Amino acid sequence: MATTTTAPGRVGVRMKVNGVDYAAEVEPRLLLVSFLRDNLGLTGTHIGCDTSQCGACVIHLDGQPVKSCTLFAVQADGAELTTIEGIAKNGEYDAVQMGFWEMHGLQCGYCTPGMIMTANAFLDRNPNPTEAEIRHALEGNLCRCTGYQNIVKAVQYAAKQRAGGAMEAGSGTDLDFEHKDVIEHAPEDLQDWGDQLAGQEER
Amino acid sequence: MFPNQFEYHRPSSVQAAAGLLAADPDAKLLAGGHSLIPAMKLRLASPSSLVDLGGVDGLTGIDASGPIKIGAMTTYAAIRDSRELKSALPILAEAADNVGDPAVQARGTIGGALAHSDPAADYTAIFLALDGSVEVTGTNGARTIAADDLFVDLFTTALAPDEIITSVSFPALDGAGTAYEKFRHPASGYAVVGVAVKIATGSDGKVESARVAVTGATSKATRATAAEEALQGKTLDDAAIDAAAAVAGNGLEINGDHFASEEYRRHLVSVLTGRALRKAAQT
Numbered sequence: 001m002a003t004t005t006t007a008p009g010r011v012g013v014r015m016k017v018n019g020v021d022y023a024a025e026v027e028p029r030l031l032l033v034s035f036l037r038d039n040l041g042l043t044g045t046h047i048g049c050d051t052s053q054c055g056a057c058v059i060h061l062d063g064q065p066v067k068s069c070t071l072f073a074v075q076a077d078g079a080e081l082t083t084i085e086g087i088a089k090n091g092e093y094d095a096v097q098m099g100f101w102e103m104h105g106l107q108c109g110y111c112t113p114g115m116i117m118t119a120n121a122f123l124d125r126n127p128n129p130t131e132a133e134i135r136h137a138l139e140g141n142l143c144r145c146t147g148y149q150n151i152v153k154a155v156q157y158a159a160k161q162r163a164g165g166a167m168e169a170g171s172g173t174d175l176d177f178e179h180k181d182v183i184e185h186a187p188e189d190l191q192d193w194g195d196q197l198a199g200q201e202e203r
Numbered sequence: 204m205f206p207n208q209f210e211y212h213r214p215s216s217v218q219a220a221a222g223l224l225a226a227d228p229d230a231k232l233l234a235g236g237h238s239l240i241p242a243m244k245l246r247l248a249s250p251s252s253l254v255d256l257g258g259v260d261g262l263t264g265i266d267a268s269g270p271i272k273i274g275a276m277t278t279y280a281a282i283r284d285s286r287e288l289k290s291a292l293p294i295l296a297e298a299a300d301n302v303g304d305p306a307v308q309a310r311g312t313i314g315g316a317l318a319h320s321d322p323a324a325d326y327t328a329i330f331l332a333l334d335g336s337v338e339v340t341g342t343n344g345a346r347t348i349a350a351d352d353l354f355v356d357l358f359t360t361a362l363a364p365d366e367i368i369t370s371v372s373f374p375a376l377d378g379a380g381t382a383y384e385k386f387r388h389p390a391s392g393y394a395v396v397g398v399a400v401k402i403a404t405g406s407d408g409k410v411e412s413a414r415v416a417v418t419g420a421t422s423k424a425t426r427a428t429a430a431e432e433a434l435q436g437k438t439l440d441d442a443a444i445d446a447a448a449a450v451a452g453n454g455l456e457i458n459g460d461h462f463a464s465e466e467y468r469r470h471l472v473s474v475l476t477g478r479a480l481r482k483a484a485q486t
Contacts, residue, residue, distance in 0.1 A: 011211055028211030028253070050204050052241055053390070055306060064280060064309035070240050071310070074211055075233075075257055118305060125284070139392070140304025 013077045017042065018086030026073045033057045035073035036083060044084040044113050048142070055141030058114040059083045065121035067140070084113035087120065095161035096120050096154070105154030107145045115141050119155045123162060131156070206243035210252035216259060217340045217367055223254045225342045225365040230254055232367060234276060234315035237307055262314070262369060267291035271373040275314025275337075283308060292373060293486075294333070294381040294399070298325050301385065303392045314368040317353065320360050320423055322458075323393040327354060327424035329383055331416035332399035335373045341366035354423040379403040379412075380439075380483035384475040386419075388462065394419035395463050396471035398427070398451070400479040402439060410434045415447070415476060420457045420468045429453035430476055439484045448477035 010025035036042045048056030052070040060082040106112045122137040214220045231250035242248040262276035267287035283299035316326040335350045385397035396419040403412045413434040415427040430451040437443035452469040459465035
């Protein structure tokens with residue numbers, strides 16, 4: 001019987017986040033969203049309601065959209081995660097991000113990372129959705145300022161872009177930050193931290 | 204919001220998990236965690252240890268080749284997207300798409316939903332109407348619990364403290380009509396009231412067996428036996444459906460709260476029973 005128990009101390013976890021392998025020892029009660037934000041410095045994933053209602057904390061876990069405020073980090077042991085920081089490819093926004101840009105899908109932007117993660121997972125499952133299906137898919141994501149009209153338009157834009165194949169070169173918008181710039185502010189208690197940073201020099 | 208501290212176990216077998224439950228009366232099983240973790244964050248629950256089933260192999264998967272068997276850790280998302288279920292037991296796949304939201308569907312499990320016995324859950328009523336059963340394993344071995352025996356009270360089941368649901372089974376439909384109709388709480392998505400039905404008719408068109416189950420209205424998912432009896436031997440026409448819907452709440456102890464009064468919920472039980480029966484008559 002293989003149990004991994006170190007309570008009430010720490011438990012070892014390994015996970016791949018945005019293509020990067022991480023290993024850490026965490027308290028079992030540490031929430032996944034806090035692990036991403038505080039330990040890994042990936043603050044693009046937001047904490048909104050903290051009660052699994054609002055969807056600001058949605059990330060992808062093994063390809064599925066999940067609310068990272070309602071998982072413990074230890075539950076993601078061995079998983080592959082994608083956060084909002086991992087959506088853009090080669091320095092260009094993806095179709096959903098461009099949809100939010102082009103269709104004015106945000107004002108304050110607080111709900112946007114979760115909206116984009118939910119929308120991306122939804123379009124993977126349903127590439128050609130109706131407006132009603134989009135609204136149904138976004139039921140677990142709350143916006144308190146833009147209103148949903150332009151968010152729905154953003155997802156419709158993305159569906160069209162995706163249907164047309166890869167976005168044309170130059171149609172994306174260059175990102176002006178580097179992943180490693182963000183995570184340099186992470187606290188020191190993460191094991192292998194130096195190795196991780198060293199491993200990212202090539203990225 | 205962080206929960207109180209707890210000891211974390213991630214066993215690799217059901218037997219080991221049952222042993223851990225037996226060793227700590229305050230331990231809780233962790234499946235999808237979408238009921239338990241919010242309760243822990245609010246400190247409504249503070250288990251001394253969590254036994255995570257995420258490391259146990261063999262608890263997920265869907266077999267719909269004959270009677271339908273679904274691993275307890277199978278998520279709503281897997282049920283929602285299952286081609287096999289869409290043809291063999293479409294009510295189950297359709298209902299999954301209306302549980303919470305896609306992120307909840309990605310984590311919530313069918314075994315967890317039944318073991319939790321939330322009074323407003325969807326699958327409890329569907330499980331009752333479909334006359335399902337659960338296979339459970341404890342330190343004393345395995346047994347099967349029929350749907351009619353599983354739910355005991357609010358958040359209480361017939362499971363012993365060391366017993367774990369390993370799979371959920373449903374008889375094949377064999378032409379029976381099914382439907383689940385729900386009045387969704389607009390914010391939470393939970394059922395204010397939900398009604399699931401399974402109706403089998405003979406070659407003469409008369410109802411041979413009727414199962415009508417209600418969730419949201421009572422302290423646990425409960426069969427509406429008055430409606431079932433009203434349907435027995437009847438042709439499933441408008442008159443029979445209206446008569447059954449009218450008595451659906453009879454004999455049920457229906458709860459009221461700040462969102463929906465007892466009277467309102469009783470009305471919903473009738474309305475939704477009528478809608479579900481009409482839908483089932485067409486399947």
